[in-house]
Amino acid sequence: MRGEKFVVFGIAFIFLMGLVSAGIGISWDKESSLVPEKTKTCLTYKVYNPWPDNAYAKIELSEELQEIISSAETEIKFIPAETYNTEAIPVSFCFKTPNIYERDCWIGDSLICKQDCNEEMKVYAGEVQVMEVSEDEFQSGGAGGSRTMMSVSAPLKIRVQCITHKRNYSLIYVVVALIAGLLLGLNILKQRKKNDGKGKKKVVIEEEVVEKEEKSVVKKKGKKKK
Amino acid sequence: MGEKVYNGILIGILVISLGLLFFANVSAITGHATEAVTTSNVSIQKFLAINPSAELETGIVFEQIATLPTTNDNATHNYDGVSSATKYYINVSTDSNTQVDFCILANAGLTTDSVDVIGLGNETYVTNVTTSNSTTPDVVNEISMTTGYIEAATAVPVGNTSYWRFFLDVPVGQASGDYNNSVSFKGVTVGTSC
Numbered sequence: 001m002r003g004e005k006f007v008v009f010g011i012a013f014i015f016l017m018g019l020v021s022a023g024i025g026i027s028w029d030k031e032s033s034l035v036p037e038k039t040k041t042c043l044t045y046k047v048y049n050p051w052p053d054n055a056y057a058k059i060e061l062s063e064e065l066q067e068i069i070s071s072a073e074t075e076i077k078f079i080p081a082e083t084y085n086t087e088a089i090p091v092s093f094c095f096k097t098p099n100i101y102e103r104d105c106w107i108g109d110s111l112i113c114k115q116d117c118n119e120e121m122k123v124y125a126g127e128v129q130v131m132e133v134s135e136d137e138f139q140s141g142g143a144g145g146s147r148t149m150m151s152v153s154a155p156l157k158i159r160v161q162c163i164t165h166k167r168n169y170s171l172i173y174v175v176v177a178l179i180a181g182l183l184l185g186l187n188i189l190k191q192r193k194k195n196d197g198k199g200k201k202k203v204v205i206e207e208e209v210v211e212k213e214e215k216s217v218v219k220k221k222g223k224k225k226k
Numbered sequence: 227m228g229e230k231v232y233n234g235i236l237i238g239i240l241v242i243s244l245g246l247l248f249f250a251n252v253s254a255i256t257g258h259a260t261e262a263v264t265t266s267n268v269s270i271q272k273f274l275a276i277n278p279s280a281e282l283e284t285g286i287v288f289e290q291i292a293t294l295p296t297t298n299d300n301a302t303h304n305y306d307g308v309s310s311a312t313k314y315y316i317n318v319s320t321d322s323n324t325q326v327d328f329c330i331l332a333n334a335g336l337t338t339d340s341v342d343v344i345g346l347g348n349e350t351y352v353t354n355v356t357t358s359n360s361t362t363p364d365v366v367n368e369i370s371m372t373t374g375y376i377e378a379a380t381a382v383p384v385g386n387t388s389y390w391r392f393f394l395d396v397p398v399g400q401a402s403g404d405y406n407n408s409v410s411f412k413g414v415t416v417g418t419s420c
Contacts, residue, residue, distance in 0.1 A: 029271040048321070147406065170250050173243045181240050184240065
């Protein structure tokens with residue numbers, strides 16, 4: 001009797017397990033980010049799997065975000081069974097926003113510039129998609145069929161901030177200061193050389209005066225003896 | 227004297243340039259604070275998880291077709307659940323905090339290795355949230371698949387299930403062969419576009 005119960009239970013267990021499959025989940029607490037031009041920012045999303053089977057997932061960003069992505073974890077992630085939302089596995093993406101707003105520059109594209117920010121804010125809007133990677137091979141039959149793929153996604157917006165600023169004349173101040181400093185330095189060096197020359201001449205003259213005085217003292221002594 | 231004046235002018239230019247450079251790049255404001263400021267903060271987290279039935283995860287297989295044309299050829303698990311329910315379903319986990327919309331697309335029409343194609347408009351689906359029996363979801367409401375994501379099942383509550391049935395029309399003259407494609411399902415927060 002016990003043996004029969006065990007067999008029935010075992011069969012029921014195996015049958016039920018056959019009905020269970022893995023799944024995927026995504027968790028996030030930020031859907032958008034406001035980032036100045038030419039700035040790197042990183043965002044973290046999390047993946048989880050509350051179901052009783054292990055799962056494998058690949059994380060992808062939609063095409064709209066590919067333009068500005070600088071790094072992403074694209075390898076297939078293993079998500080153990082019963083990994084609940086509170087234990088979700090983090091996945092990071094980093095973006096670098098380009099220079100996109102118009103600037104009025106005096107030299108080239110980046111020197112002595114001002115920015116008025118009259119254009120509309122540029123937004124890169126897409127999604128983070130977590131796709132389940134299945135190990136099972138699709139077995140078609142009958143008239144054929146469709147392989148199925150599961151995914152979950154979360155929206156993501158990167159807003160590029162334009163920062164208004166007046167024309168920056170720092171380069172001009174630096175150049176003028178450098179020129180003034182250089183000229184001043186050269187002048188000081190020139191004066192020092194001149195003074196050194198004068199100093200040596202003075203010493204020679206003084207030595208000659210001392211020599212002359214000594215000679216006259218010796219002469220005087222000589223005259224006295226006589 | 228001339229040299230001294232010249233040096234004085236150069237020093238003046240140097241000091242003024244450095245001063246202007248300093249003030250051009252300093253943006254801090256100092257002052258005596260007269261107010262106390264604090265911040266308020268709230269963080270909104272969303273999370274959702276889905277899993278397909280084993281039958282749906284294995285794939286959508288259509289029954290063998292004997293005569294052409296055929297209309298609404300059934301996928302093999304459309305009616306073999308309890309009370310003729312469908313066994314193609316997707317669960318929304320109780321470990322979610324948002325209702326889920328499901329989107330569906332097919333990568334192409336069903337195609338053989340030798341590139342014979344059953345047009346994508348011939349592969350259809352119908353879906354219902356939370357219930358399935360012999361008449362629900364009903365083939366009368368079938369919708370053709372497309373190659374772009376379209377919203378199929380909306381506002382599936384947390385802990386609930388969306389049920390699916392799949393059908394295939396095969397026109398007369400369609401070449402014999404084994405036809406395949408890929409169908410993708412995507413779960414998104416309710417109200418989010420596909």
